[in-house]
Amino acid sequence: MDATIQDVADRADVSVATVSRVLNGSDRVREATKEEVVKAARSLGYHPNETARNLRAQETRMVGVLLPNMHGEFFAQVTRGLDRKARASGHHLMVSNSHTQEDEAKAVIQSLLGRVDGLILLWPRLSHDFLDDLVPDSLPVVLLNTDRSGPRFETLAFDNHDGAYAAVEHLAEHGHERVALLTGGPQNYDARERRSGYRAAVADYGLDADPSLELEGDFTRESGRAAVEQIRSLTPRPTALFASNDSMALGVLRGLHEAGLEAPDDLAVVGFDDIPMAHYVAPSLTTVHAPMQELGERAMERLLALVQDDASPAHQTLHTRLVRRESCGCSPEP
Amino acid sequence: MDATIQDVADRADVSVATVSRVLNGSDRVREATKEEVVKAARSLGYHPNETARNLRAQETRMVGVLLPNMHGEFFAQVTRGLDRKARASGHHLMVSNSHTQEDEAKAVIQSLLGRVDGLILLWPRLSHDFLDDLVPDSLPVVLLNTDRSGPRFETLAFDNHDGAYAAVEHLAEHGHERVALLTGGPQNYDARERRSGYRAAVADYGLDADPSLELEGDFTRESGRAAVEQIRSLTPRPTALFASNDSMALGVLRGLHEAGLEAPDDLAVVGFDDIPMAHYVAPSLTTVHAPMQELGERAMERLLALVQDDASPAHQTLHTRLVRRESCGCSPEP
DNA sequence: ACCCCGCATGTAATCCTTTACATCACAGAA
DNA sequence: TTCTGTGATGTAAAGGATTACATGCGGGGT
Numbered sequence: 154m155d156a157t158i159q160d161v162a163d164r165a166d167v168s169v170a171t172v173s174r175v176l177n178g179s180d181r182v183r184e185a186t187k188e189e190v191v192k193a194a195r196s197l198g199y200h201p202n203e204t205a206r207n208l209r210a211q212e213t214r215m216v217g218v219l220l221p222n223m224h225g226e227f228f229a230q231v232t233r234g235l236d237r238k239a240r241a242s243g244h245h246l247m248v249s250n251s252h253t254q255e256d257e258a259k260a261v262i263q264s265l266l267g268r269v270d271g272l273i274l275l276w277p278r279l280s281h282d283f284l285d286d287l288v289p290d291s292l293p294v295v296l297l298n299t300d301r302s303g304p305r306f307e308t309l310a311f312d313n314h315d316g317a318y319a320a321v322e323h324l325a326e327h328g329h330e331r332v333a334l335l336t337g338g339p340q341n342y343d344a345r346e347r348r349s350g351y352r353a354a355v356a357d358y359g360l361d362a363d364p365s366l367e368l369e370g371d372f373t374r375e376s377g378r379a380a381v382e383q384i385r386s387l388t389p390r391p392t393a394l395f396a397s398n399d400s401m402a403l404g405v406l407r408g409l410h411e412a413g414l415e416a417p418d419d420l421a422v423v424g425f426d427d428i429p430m431a432h433y434v435a436p437s438l439t440t441v442h443a444p445m446q447e448l449g450e451r452a453m454e455r456l457l458a459l460v461q462d463d464a465s466p467a468h469q470t471l472h473t474r475l476v477r478r479e480s481c482g483c484s485p486e487p
Numbered sequence: 488m489d490a491t492i493q494d495v496a497d498r499a500d501v502s503v504a505t506v507s508r509v510l511n512g513s514d515r516v517r518e519a520t521k522e523e524v525v526k527a528a529r530s531l532g533y534h535p536n537e538t539a540r541n542l543r544a545q546e547t548r549m550v551g552v553l554l555p556n557m558h559g560e561f562f563a564q565v566t567r568g569l570d571r572k573a574r575a576s577g578h579h580l581m582v583s584n585s586h587t588q589e590d591e592a593k594a595v596i597q598s599l600l601g602r603v604d605g606l607i608l609l610w611p612r613l614s615h616d617f618l619d620d621l622v623p624d625s626l627p628v629v630l631l632n633t634d635r636s637g638p639r640f641e642t643l644a645f646d647n648h649d650g651a652y653a654a655v656e657h658l659a660e661h662g663h664e665r666v667a668l669l670t671g672g673p674q675n676y677d678a679r680e681r682r683s684g685y686r687a688a689v690a691d692y693g694l695d696a697d698p699s700l701e702l703e704g705d706f707t708r709e710s711g712r713a714a715v716e717q718i719r720s721l722t723p724r725p726t727a728l729f730a731s732n733d734s735m736a737l738g739v740l741r742g743l744h745e746a747g748l749e750a751p752d753d754l755a756v757v758g759f760d761d762i763p764m765a766h767y768v769a770p771s772l773t774t775v776h777a778p779m780q781e782l783g784e785r786a787m788e789r790l791l792a793l794v795q796d797d798a799s800p801a802h803q804t805l806h807t808r809l810v811r812r813e814s815c816g817c818s819p820e821p
Numbered sequence: 822a823c824c825c826c827g828c829a830t831g832t833a834a835t836c837c838t839t840t841a842c843a844t845c846a847c848a849g850a851a
Numbered sequence: 852t853t854c855t856g857t858g859a860t861g862t863a864a865a866g867g868a869t870t871a872c873a874t875g876c877g878g879g880g881t
Contacts, residue, residue, distance in 0.1 A: 155625055157837060168861045173839055183859065198623050203601030204541045205837030208866050213538060215581070215602075225563045225763065236584055240595070245602070247549070248582050250570055261574070267537030268549075268579070289532055291489055374767050403767050410769035429559060433708050433737050434768055435744035491867060502831045507869055517829060539867035542836050823881090832873070843862070851854080 156197040165193035176201065214243055216456060217269040219261060219276060220250040225400075226428040227445055231275065231297070234449020242457055244270075255283075262287055271456045273297065277341040293459035295452045299342050307459060307466040309452050313343050313425075316441035316473030317350025320395050320423040323439070323475055325358040327482050329393035329421060332360055335380050335405070337372040337397040344372070347397045347425060366391055370401050377404020381412060384420065393421035393481075399428045399440055406434055406480065417482040427476055436479035443473050490531040499527035510535065548577055550790060551599040551606045553592065554584040559734075560762040561779055565609065565631070568783020576791055578604075589617075596621055605790045607631065611675040627793035629786045633676050641793060641800040643786050647677050647759075650775035650807030651684025654729050654757040657773070657809055659692040661816050663727035663755060666694055669714050669739070671706040671731040678706070681731045681759060700725055704735050711738020715746060718754065727755035727815075733762045733774055740768055740814065751816040761810055770813035777807050 162169045167186060174182050175190040182190075193199075207213045216239060220228055228250065239246050247269060249261045258276065265272065271293040274284075285305065288294060295307040324332050334351045337344030348367070355362050368383055370376035377396060384391060384405075396402035402424030406416055416422045416436055424431060424440035431438040448471055458464040477483040496503045501520060508516050509524040516524075527533075541547045550573060554562055562584065573580050581603060583595045592610065599606065605627040608618075619639065622628060629641040658666050668685045671678030682701070689696050702717055704710035711730060718725060718739075730736035736758030740750055750756045750770055758765060761776035782805055792798040811817040 155623060158839095159837080169838080170840075170862080171860060174860090177839080181858065186859080200597075200600045200623065202542075202837050204538055204547060205866090206601070206839080208536075208538045208542050208836090208868095209838050209840090211866075226559050229559045229563055232582075233584060236582070240583065243598070245581050245598070246583070247579050248566075248570070249574065249580070250567060263534075264577070264579070266534045267540070289489060289534065374763070378767070403764075407767045407769060407771075429708070430737075430764060433712070433741045435741060437741075492869095493867080503868080504832080504870075505830060508830090511869080515828065520829080536867050539836090540869080542838095542866090543868050543870090545836065825880090826878095827876100829876090830874085832871105834871085835869085837866105839865090841862105841864085843860100845860080846858095848857090849855090851852100 156199045158201065160197055161190065161193045161199050164197060165189045212270050213268055215245045215247055215269045216453070217265040217272045218246055218248045219258065219272070219274045220248065221275060221277065226430060227426055230428070230445035231449040234446035235273065235453050238450045238453035244457065259287065266292070271295070271460045273452050273456055277343055293456055295456045295459070297448060297452055305466060307455050308468045309448060309455065310470055311343070311443045311448070312470050312473050313346035314350040314353070316425060316443065317347040317395065318354045319475045320425065320441050321351050321354035322358065323477070323481060324393040324395065324421060324423060325354065325360060327393070327421060330360055331363070331366065331389060331391040331393070333366045333368060333384060333387070333391040333394045335368050335370045335377065335394060335396040335401050337370060341372065344397050351395055370397065372398050372400060374400045374404035374407070377401030378408040381405055381408030385412065391420070394423070396422065396424050399424040399426040399431050399438060402438055402440065403430065403434060406436070406438070416480040421482050422480040431478070439478045439481035439483060440476055441473045442476045444471055447471060490533045492535065494531055495524065495528045495533050498531060499524045546604050547602055549579045549581055549603045550787070551603040552580055552582045553595060553606070553608045553610060554582065555609060555611065560764060561760055564762070564779035565783040568780035569607065569787050572784045572787035578791065593621065600626070604794045605629070607786050607790055611677055627790055629790045629793070631782060631786055639800060641789050642802045643782060643789065644804055645677070645777045645782070646804050646807050647680035648684040648687070650759060650777065651681040651729065652688045653809045654759065654775050655685050655688035656692065657811070657815060658727040658729065658755060658757060659688065659694060661727070661755060664694055665697070665700065665723060665725040665727070667700045667702060667718060667721070667725040667728045669702050669704045669711065669728060669730040669735050671704060675706065678731050685729055704731065706732050706734060708734045708738035711735030712742040715739055715742030719746065725754070728757070730756065730758050733758040733760040733765050733772060736772055736774065737764065737768060740770070740772070750814040755816050756814040765812070773812045773815035773817060774810055775807050776810045778805055781805060
């Protein structure tokens with residue numbers, strides 16, 4: 154058994170209150186006593202039991218984070234932002250990824266419920282009502298990249314519509330008239346918003362509005378790769394493609410390579426997210442930069458404000474911007 | 488304030504003991520009482536305070552995980568494995584990534600100390616002694632990809648030496664005689680082991696043992712990209728390269744592309760890790776498969792065994808195997 | 822008719838820390 | 852000398868859940 158504060162008190166021949174005072178606030182305690190206590194604690198290898206502390210303080214300084222199991226790099230970036238901010242204010246992250254089923258996610262949230270001071274959920278197909286009766290009113294929640302309806306939860310999302318619009322606009326400026334879309338599935342919030350940006354740009358620039366140009370993907374690399382087959386079978390063949398995220402765009406580049414084709418000559422490609430890998434493929438990927446790390450940082454900032462009762466739930470949007478590289482036909486930016 | 492077990496007991500007109508019994512073991516309790524309690528709990532939106540539970544049970548069912556801030560995809564894979572196993576046995580992950588400084592890591596471990604049942608550290612430059620007096624004896628620890636010396640901590644690592652050997656061997660079989668090495672830095676355990684595998688193969692196959700063929704990298708994509716410059720300035724120029732991880736290998740592919748060169752014709756490239764992206768670049772990357780997710784799963788399994796006192800610290804190695812794709816000059820496996 | 826046993830439930834100790842309040846000793850003032 | 856104020860330290864009550872042990876009630880055996 155680990156040493157308790159009582160053991161330290163005994164060893165230093167003082168009461169537990171004095172030990173606690175020395176170890177925390179260093180209230181007025183006589184210098185000699187202080188030294189005695191510190192010595193005793195060290196010699197016993199004493200570490201305060203955080204659980205008891207948490208129980209007493211009625212806060213855990215822990216934040217629950219729920220992530221979907223896709224999005225390798227995307228996920229890593231967001232987590233980094235979360236962790237940075239959390240640590241800066243002495244909080245810890247309890248992460249849970251790889252939940253696919255709704256009931257599984259439900260179980261995870263349930264099990265997190267009594268242990269965390271707040272919750273950050275990245276869960277693109279979330280329905281609000283569902284959360285409403287799962288989470289107690291007293292628990293602050295920040296939702297990332299999801300529908301911003303309810304007044305109860307804070308939300309934070311990328312400017313998906315404008316980003317997608319800019320991507321398609323750029324392809325139109327390159328002279329493309331048949332621009333395909335690779336979606337991220339009908340359920341996903343980001344995917345729906347990006348599709349609406351695509352459609353708006355198609356309409357505004359008078360591009361070919363053929364519904365068969367909208368191909369269904371699921372945000373995985375593999376679905377991007379598989380889409381190449383479909384694209385080649387379209388007549389007339391599209392000359393450009395907007396993929397709703399970078400993973401799929403990279404899959405498309407791979408698919409093209411396997412078919413002996415190449416971007417941008419055979420198909421101009423633009424992605425969304427600007428994951429680090431977008432730099433490093435050949436040709437490098439033109440994409441819409443989404444500030445993933447900033448998303449994490451802002452989310453944590455806001456959550457901690459909510460926890461400390463310094464704020465009430467709001468709804469923010471993070472701006473995106475197009476990054477021109479090779480896959481659209483530009484020469485890369487410096 | 489959230490409802491407590493006492494509130495539920497009052498509402499259901501029973502004692503806290505009965506409530507606890509109903510909510511947990513469902514000991515022998517009269518059916519009618521049970522229903523009454525459940526109803527009361529539901530109507531109050533009661534969730535047990537996990538902190539109190541943890542204090543009483545003397546365990547938190549939480550595991551601390553410390554990761555370096557590099558290795559985007561690598562990290563994600565390992566975490567996935569950890570999470571899977573943890574959740575399967577009702578445990579939670581407290582992760583901390585992006586620690587770079589040693590004292591920062593120290594602080595993180597300190598702050599984790601009273602809150603977790605065990606620790607999993609992925610920390611390639613770790614020195615054992617350092618941990619020895621930081622972590623109390625009673626806390627189980629699993630070290631990943633690090634030096635396997637002490638008897639106190641469990642360790643788990645890839646078979647780096649054999650994997651690297653197989654990679655260089657394969658390049659030799661392709662007929663290459665000047666095979667360069669891109670290292671992961673002198674401090675890093677994985678990097679050192681992989682270098683020793685490279686050297687062994689170079690010796691066994693009578694390849695050019697020129698020390699200037701060993702280039703220093705740091706496991707980042709950028710260092711791979713930068714290495715291309717150096718490789719081109721070597722005389723005679725190496726015809727093949729073994730990069731100590733996939734991130735750097737991908738950087739090399741990118742660097743080649745920028746220089747108007749291409750693998751495998753201008754330089755055959757083999758990596759290490761087999762991150763998912765290795766499939767998806769063009770040309771696809773021949774690499775040594777390291778079972779990252781399995782590493783995570785095994786680590787968690789072992790840690791939980793240690794926590795439950797079902798085991799004593801051991802030292803395991805996970806086998807690696809070469810995956811032939813395009814960047815070495817092979818045609819890809821089916 | 823009496824006793825005992827078992828089932829359903831209650832009482833209270835315990836986990837470890839923090840902290841409001843109590844106490845004690847001593848110095849300086851009257 | 853006695854009283855008071857102050858600084859250092861101790862005592863004990865939370866905080867919320869689990870659980871060993873205690874209690875009380877009713878039915879079955881003799």
